[in-house]
Amino acid sequence: MAELNETLLETPLAALHRRLGARMVPFAGYAMPVQYPAGIMAEHLHCRASAALFDVSHMGQAELVGEGAAAALEQLTPADVKGLKPGRQRYGLLTTMAGGIFDDFMVANFGDRLFLVVNASRKAEDFALIEAALPAGVRLRRLPDRALLALQGPKAAELLAPMAPDLAGLSFLGVAEASIGGIPALVSRSGYTGEDGFEISIPAGEAERFAEMLLALPGVAPAGLGARDSLRLEAGLCLYGNDIDETTSPVEAGLTWTIGKRRRMDWDFPGAERVREELANGPKRLRVGLRPEGRQPARGHTPIHLPGGEQVGEVTSGGFGPSLNGPMAMGYVAPAQARDGTALELMVRGKPLPARVAPMPFIPHRYAR
Amino acid sequence: MAEMRYTKDHEWVRLEGDIATIGITDHAQNALGDVVFVELPEVGREVTAGEACAVVESVKAASDVYAPIAGRVVEVNGALADDPGTINREPTGEGWFFRLEPKDKAEIAGLMDEAAYHAFVESQA
Numbered sequence: 001m002a003e004l005n006e007t008l009l010e011t012p013l014a015a016l017h018r019r020l021g022a023r024m025v026p027f028a029g030y031a032m033p034v035q036y037p038a039g040i041m042a043e044h045l046h047c048r049a050s051a052a053l054f055d056v057s058h059m060g061q062a063e064l065v066g067e068g069a070a071a072a073l074e075q076l077t078p079a080d081v082k083g084l085k086p087g088r089q090r091y092g093l094l095t096t097m098a099g100g101i102f103d104d105f106m107v108a109n110f111g112d113r114l115f116l117v118v119n120a121s122r123k124a125e126d127f128a129l130i131e132a133a134l135p136a137g138v139r140l141r142r143l144p145d146r147a148l149l150a151l152q153g154p155k156a157a158e159l160l161a162p163m164a165p166d167l168a169g170l171s172f173l174g175v176a177e178a179s180i181g182g183i184p185a186l187v188s189r190s191g192y193t194g195e196d197g198f199e200i201s202i203p204a205g206e207a208e209r210f211a212e213m214l215l216a217l218p219g220v221a222p223a224g225l226g227a228r229d230s231l232r233l234e235a236g237l238c239l240y241g242n243d244i245d246e247t248t249s250p251v252e253a254g255l256t257w258t259i260g261k262r263r264r265m266d267w268d269f270p271g272a273e274r275v276r277e278e279l280a281n282g283p284k285r286l287r288v289g290l291r292p293e294g295r296q297p298a299r300g301h302t303p304i305h306l307p308g309g310e311q312v313g314e315v316t317s318g319g320f321g322p323s324l325n326g327p328m329a330m331g332y333v334a335p336a337q338a339r340d341g342t343a344l345e346l347m348v349r350g351k352p353l354p355a356r357v358a359p360m361p362f363i364p365h366r367y368a369r
Numbered sequence: 370m371a372e373m374r375y376t377k378d379h380e381w382v383r384l385e386g387d388i389a390t391i392g393i394t395d396h397a398q399n400a401l402g403d404v405v406f407v408e409l410p411e412v413g414r415e416v417t418a419g420e421a422c423a424v425v426e427s428v429k430a431a432s433d434v435y436a437p438i439a440g441r442v443v444e445v446n447g448a449l450a451d452d453p454g455t456i457n458r459e460p461t462g463e464g465w466f467f468r469l470e471p472k473d474k475a476e477i478a479g480l481m482d483e484a485a486y487h488a489f490v491e492s493q494a
Contacts, residue, residue: 040428041403226402226429296406297426320405320428349424
């Protein structure tokens with residue numbers, strides 16, 4: 001077991017994780033729980049069956065305030081931010097001038113301000129990029145003193161309801177300021193598991209009491225980064241740094257849907273030239289789902305070959321899906337190989353593992369529409 | 370039951386007669402988490418001490434399993450293909466990986482005994 005470097009940051013729930021018996025690992029500069037004593041498999045299945053609580057306080061939270069905040073953010077993303085209605089949240093990409101993906105993020109409109117959640121591994125770069133693009137009168141307010149918890153699973157809503165009547169009626173990607181058990185929270189009905197659920201931002205000082213309050217609800221169990229990863233992969237959701245990065249374009253990644261309609265007429269976002277060219281003539285590669293035959297997983301960086309032939313791509317995320325009860329992966333292949341059902345081979349430790357291109361999500365989403 | 374010996378890579382070896390049975394320790398299965406797949410060596414393969422000859426895949430990662438001693442593979446635990454979780458439940462029993470005919474049985478005595486292995490695990494914690 002690698003020793004945790006002493007320079008690792010901790011979330012406000014570090015003491016609670018240790019009390020719960022979590023195995024802590026370094027992730028994006030933080031000591032994070034990869035699993036609790038129940039184990040990844042049980043935590044994953046519990047999330048799909050009931051409700052799981054994740055600490056995602058390592059992620060970057062910030063507010064964008066001032067007249068023209070949405071227009072300012074649109075300089076950096078092809079998402080339609082100006083058209084985002086109060087009380088709604090949207091997934092978007094920060095794009096590079098070359099048409100790559102700088103990061104993916106969630107933006108919510110709380111009426112008087114935009115609320116941003118970005119990846120832990122990119123938050124310093126993202127916030128610097130955003131700040132550099134802001135006109136006078138728009139300000140980025142980092143929120144390092146807030147914790148972020150995700151309560152995910154089919155029972156999340158009914159369990160939270162008695163503590164937070166304000167949240168009744170919040171639909172998928174709806175946001176609200178609410179008091180939950182007396183604690184002021186910014187709540188969105190969203191998540192990274194494919195299940196119904198909530199992401200809840202609260203003051204760091206209240207985080208432990210809040211988490212313990214949720215864990216005391218019947219049917220709520222803690223889940224770590226291991227289950228978070230297998231859940232998001234079953235849901236076909238991208239992990240920044242694995243499945244998308246500065247080399248992949250929104251078109252290659254199958255994330256064209258994050259580009260606002262108006263933005264696709266004005267082509268006024270970073271990397272618009274590449275996106276436009278790829279939409280017109282087709283990208284060189286596409287992100288696809290893959291189902292290996294049998295039970296052997298293929299991990300990230302596994303080469304993808306034509307059966308008995310040349311390499312046509314690489315796996316970017318791969319593992320075993322506990323709910324799928326089988327291995328699953330996503331990766332990039334040439335468009336000629338991207339059709340569902342295409343037979344391919346994954347070269348695992350030098351040996352070909354037969355696999356087929358498969359639709360994603362691997363497990364159907366169950367959002368509260 | 371014959372005495373078990375251990376490696377720093379967290380394999381165990383048990384010699385019964387002329388055949389050595391090999392698996393991973395409870396500490397190893399606990400660190401790996403839920404095992405979902407194992408790749409076992411071919412029967413008849415000659416292995417050297419320290420050679421990677423099996424792979425164990427948990428939900429989160431793949432790990433090599435090394436031959437603790439030199440020898441020839443004479444049997445593998447085919448039941449693991451259908452129920453790899455046996456490795457988590459009974460790592461030192463039904464969850465064994467493969468059996469070797471040792472090149473030199475004396476090699477086993479050079480591995481750690483249980484007390485030494487426990488001390489080693491403690492020192493790594």
